[in-house]
Amino acid sequence: NNPLNGKVALVTGGTRGIGAGIALRLAQDGADVAITYQHSADRAAVVAKQVEALGRRALAVQADSADPAAVRAAVDRTAAELGRLDILVNNAGVFLVGPVTELGPDEVERTIAVNVRAPYVAAQAAVRHLGAGGRIINIGSNVGERTVFPGLSLYSMSKTALIGLTRGLARELGPHGVTVNLVNPGPTDTDANPADGPNAAAIAGFTALGRFAEPAEIAATVAHLSSADGGYVTGAVVNVDGGFTG
Numbered sequence: 174n175n176p177l178n179g180k181v182a183l184v185t186g187g188t189r190g191i192g193a194g195i196a197l198r199l200a201q202d203g204a205d206v207a208i209t210y211q212h213s214a215d216r217a218a219v220v221a222k223q224v225e226a227l228g229r230r231a232l233a234v235q236a237d238s239a240d241p242a243a244v245r246a247a248v249d250r251t252a253a254e255l256g257r258l259d260i261l262v263n264n265a266g267v268f269l270v271g272p273v274t275e276l277g278p279d280e281v282e283r284t285i286a287v288n289v290r291a292p293y294v295a296a297q298a299a300v301r302h303l304g305a306g307g308r309i310i311n312i313g314s315n316v317g318e319r320t321v322f323p324g325l326s327l328y329s330m331s332k333t334a335l336i337g338l339t340r341g342l343a344r345e346l347g348p349h350g351v352t353v354n355l356v357n358p359g360p361t362d363t364d365a366n367p368a369d370g371p372n373a374a375a376i377a378g379f380t381a382l383g384r385f386a387e388p389a390e391i392a393a394t395v396a397h398l399s400s401a402d403g404g405y406v407t408g409a410v411v412n413v414d415g416g417f418t419g
């Protein structure tokens with residue numbers, strides 16, 4: 174059962190954590206997969222090998238999401254080298270946290286460039302390649318909707334912006350048969366937010382389930398939204414957060 178057979182996906186920030194989990198799940202479901210990365214060429218190569226071990230084609234592209242030209246080039250290269258583009262997953266993100274008195278314009282610029290402008294630019298570039306049945310899935314955050322700790326103003330602001338982007342794009346691309354959704358992960362065990370980190374117990378305590386997610390649990394929802402079965406879901410904000418928001 175390979176619901177994504179013949180499809181091509183691009184996952185930004187696919188070397189580790191949630192992005193790697195999504196890349197591998199989409200490959201398991203039958204898609205050829207391109208990933209982007211910023212620094213981790215070695216880890217990108219490992220994920221590409223894992224995709225190939227699943228019998229799919231893989232492509233790893235160095236592309237700093239803060240650079241719009243690099244983001245556009247990654248989208249176009251995916252379509253050129255893998256032959257088409259069906260699924261864009263805007264996953265790469267930066268997590269700059271701290272008091273509002275300490276995070277200044279440079280941090281604001283960086284956060285907006287990677288977390289907001291890059292998804293917009295990638296979607297813009299992808300539109301030319303996506304046909305009917307195409308998918309854009311943005312990765313937001315549970316704290317876009319419920320910000321339980323101080324220090325998250327900037328990060329939360331950037332993730333809340335994705336709600337507007339998702340809804341606007343859904344309206345714009347719906348007539349072309351392309352769906353656009355936002356998946357908001359809850360606390361997920363990754364390098365950025367390790368389940369054994371100093372604040373992990375407090376963070377897990379805000380979920381109904383009392384635990385962190387594994388990247389595969391976020392990826393499962395992305396896979397559903399990517400498949401034909403998810404075809405009537407668009408403009409939605411899907412919380413995969415263990416009840417953090419509820």
Ligand code: NDP
Nearest residue numbers: 186188190191210211212213237238266360361363365366
């Ligand atoms: P990680 O820090 O574990 O991994 C980040 C990934 O993004 C890496 O592959 C990294 O590549 C890539 N990346 C980072 N910055 C850039 C950039 N400027 N250009 C290109 N690639 C980049 O993050 P997570 O897996 O934890 O998070 C993934 C997404 O999920 C993010 O959008 C995050 O905001 C969101 N999220 C995470 C939660 C969590 O608890 N983990 C909760 C809610 C949302 P490289 O290895 O080359 O640096």
